[in-house]
Amino acid sequence: MLRIGFLPSDFNPMVLMLGESEDLRCLAGVLRQFARCGDRVDLDELAFCAVVRTRITLMAADGTPGLHRVPDEADRWLWRLNAAQAAAFADQVEELAVPARVAGSEILQCGTAEDVPVKVSRGEYTDDFLSAGARVG
Numbered sequence: 001m002l003r004i005g006f007l008p009s010d011f012n013p014m015v016l017m018l019g020e021s022e023d024l025r026c027l028a029g030v031l032r033q034f035a036r037c038g039d040r041v042d043l044d045e046l047a048f049c050a051v052v053r054t055r056i057t058l059m060a061a062d063g064t065p066g067l068h069r070v071p072d073e074a075d076r077w078l079w080r081l082n083a084a085q086a087a088a089f090a091d092q093v094e095e096l097a098v099p100a101r102v103a104g105s106e107i108l109q110c111g112t113a114e115d116v117p118v119k120v121s122r123g124e125y126t127d128d129f130l131s132a133g134a135r136v137g
Helices: 021-037 083-097
Strands: 002-007 014-018 049-052 055-060 066-069 076-081 104-108 118-122
Touching (some): 021 055, 021 083, 076 083, 083 104
Parallel strands (some): 002 049, 014 118, 055 076
Antiparallel strands (some): 002 014, 066 076, 104 118
């Protein structure tokens, strides 16, 4: 299961995604499909995801690209990407999923000032970083 949770911080907030090789290959596949079609994707509804109070909707970049909190919904996020960004992120995640790679992480960020980074990690963190009970999507 790809575990997803928001880590609040005054200086370095981020969404952390923890997974193993198979989970990361699935995420890369979702990003590639999104790059081709641009169809809206609710990550919390995907069978390979377990969500810890952090619901993310991947959608075409109408507005400022990147990951942004939905106003007045503390646990709801919109991840706006264009096709090129989604394809580049898929490449990064696929590199992390290589079976010979035991651990590592990639930061997926569009580079805008308001964008919250997504850190995809394999073998670096334990699930207690995302404590409070995962809800399977």
